Amino acid sequence: MNKKLKHIIPITMAAIIAASIPTVSSFAEKIGEEIRIANEHSVLEMERQDERENYILLAGQIKDIRQGHEGSIFALVSDSDEEYSGIQFGVSSDTLLLDQRGEKVAITSLQIGDTVKVYYRKDQPMALSMPPMTFAPIFIVEKEGSIGFTELAFFNENLINLNNTLQLNIAEETQIFDQQGNPKTKEDLVNQELLVFYDITTRSIPAQTTPQKVILLAQEEQTLKETMENIDTIIADDFIMVEGNKMIPLRKVAEYLGYEVSWMGDTQQVELRLQASSFLMTIGEKTYAYNRSLGQFEQAPLLHNHKTYVSQSFIDRLMQ
Structure with a gap:
């Protein structure tokens, strides 16, 4: 409504409208209760989500590599060019080292400049060096010319992640393993943290995909x-x-x-x-x-x- 129309509203009509509106205090009280309850629910849901998701993602590039012991390396991964940024990750035979399609990658093939995703546990120890240092449980190399995506998240009984952005439709050809490479079934994936490798998704909410590979991650x-x-x-x-x-x-x-x-x-x-x-x-x-x-x-x-x-x-x- 423009200013001219506002000025020609009859005073009696304005009085009727005003009388029909609850007082500010009563309105605020009711809304306040609803907001408080919604916030409590949101906080509790966020806490539950935080308990179920145990990994942190650092996506960036390998800035430096130095040799460790018995074939292991320390790879400095950062999403910035600033000095002392990033984290030094120990990469060894214990690391789940794969490309974005879930294929194995050799430690010796890692190079400075590689685009990578490193998933590490939020409770794992980290040295307070500059930059900090820890080991890499999961190290994903984004190879050029290869199409594929990864998602590490907790998936519920309907195989939907907690952010409601991705739902898994498991097919017969979907490869399902645990971190040690032991075969698993679709039933094993319910209410678990999963590392998912996929390509095509639908435009629905949540997006749906038939993953190529799913890795069941170990509990604490x-x-x-x-x-x-x-x-x-x-x-x-x-x-x-x-x-x-x-x-x-x-x-x-x-x-x-x-x-x-x-x-x-x-x-x-x-x-x-x-x-x-x-x-x-x-x-x-x-x-x-x-x-x-x-x-x-x-x-x-x-x-x-x-x-x-x-x-x-x-x-x-x-x-x-």
């Missing part, structure tokens, strides 16, 4: 079990016995858990850093520093074949 309890199994594998191939104590390779285990390891040859000391945790130990001494407190090894750390070995029980302290 399974992840902890797998972590311990992987550490056991590392130890099985590299340990020594000293006075009845099993000594394990410190750097291998600590870096696998995401620690930044520094060797100070002039003082024969090793420093470990991860988030707010730091350890400082000296070869030949049972006492070590942990943040502002002191701890005790069962057996003093020692050097063997240019590697530091510590008591196996130290693993428990590293995982706290």
